[in-house]
Amino acid sequence: MSRSFTNGLILILALFALLTSAAKSTNSCPKLRPRSNSDTSRYIIILGSEKAQSHFDFLKNCYGKRVEKVDHGPCSTDPDVISDFSAPGCITGYTGNFGSEETNELSKLPEVFIVEKDTKVQKTDENWMRVVRDLRKKKMRKSPPHDSHKKKAPPHDSHKKKAPPHDPKAQNVPQYNTQSNAPADLNRISQANLPLNGNYVYPTSAGQGVNVGGKIYGVAKKVNLYAVKVLNSQGAGDLSTVIVGLNYVLQLHKKYPNQNTVVNNSLSLVAAVNSLTNNGVHVVTAAGNGYGADSCTYSPANAPTAISVGSIESDDSVSNFSNLGKCVTLFAPDGPNGKISTLEESGTSQSSPHVAGTVALVIAQHGNMSPTNMKNYLINLSTKNVITGLDSTTPNRLLRIPHS
Secondary structure, three states, X not given: OOHHHHHHHHHHHHHHHHHHHHHHHHHOOOOOOOOOHHHOEEEEEEEOHHHHHHHHHHHHHHHOOEEEEOOOOOXXXXXXXXXXXXXXXXXXXXXEEEOHHHHHHHHOOOOEEEEEEOOEXXXXXXXXXXXXXXXXXXXXXXXXXXXXXXXXXXXXXXXXXXXXXXXXXXXXXXXXXXXXXXXXXXXXXXXXXXXXXXXXXXXXXXXXXXXXXXXXXXXXXOOOOOOOOOOOOOOEEEHHHHHHHHHHHHHHHHHOOOOOEEEEEOOOOHHHHHHHHOOXXXXXXXXXXXXXXXXXXXEOOOOOOOEEEEXXXXXXXXXXXXXXXXXXXXXXXXXXXXXXXXXXXXXXXXXXXXXXXXXHHHHHHHOOOOHHHHHHHHHHHOEEOOOEOOOOOOOOEEOOOOOO
């Protein structure tokens, strides 16, 4: 046997031994102290999609967990069950009960992006979660939304057409409708300055072909409006269920090509927002109701790719409950201007739908664009320096719809 052949064989065997050793090391279980289920908390774990299956095998073999798939609805509360809410091309992750030692070991794994407690959310709490610690900054995979329960549009006879300011026969000239005696919030975002004139003048396309919005009281009259339920009848739920809902929307968005989708959302993780916007979904979020708190410490208002919305009153003063700071993209009217059907509500969650509707107007009139470009478009379109009561860190921008 030649020396070169022998050396080559030794090298191959050495490499095989190293690879076998590395594989055993990767799949080896950490040494954990015994603990009871009462010593655990529920966590959300976000993964990279490439090693998801091997990670679930690790959970079965090392932690004794059963993995159950969740496509919609709440995740399992069984402490021995892992609820896998992953979807192809969307957010990859799960929820499960773990002790502090276990989560510490999980956070060390290279495929784990985020380990975060599964927060309880409640509508009466304005659906806001304070960011209690920095999340591990790793890029998420792509993700999107859309849906299936279409609501019938009520008649809008009061929206009589108004002659456009330019020659209506000219090509590519936007045409506009006028809603007389419009709710004050709609009137405010269709004109630059006070006092209000009582009319809501909006593009005739009115958000047609976009999946978000409202009808009589809404900014965009012709959108396809969908609701994805993530809270129970008492307005309570878990952050994990919200993520499942966003994943569901994203799957539907990806299922149907060339969808124009806008999500109005007041609660989520930044990673979930990134997953949506990476797939071309526009995400509008409430800035939060922390009474002047820094919106950059609230999630998902601090997501860089989201459009974060604060609240103003009828006299253009900032609402006393609205969050402030550089993470607020712009402001929009709130109750009593901000009406939902005939019910008056208050909060930045009532301001953000105005912006979601405006995104729909822009798409219907000018075509879709990336979430970043849409955010910049709305900033450029906004009315500047008319809001009173803001601090020096907060952009002074008031929502304005497309206008002639």
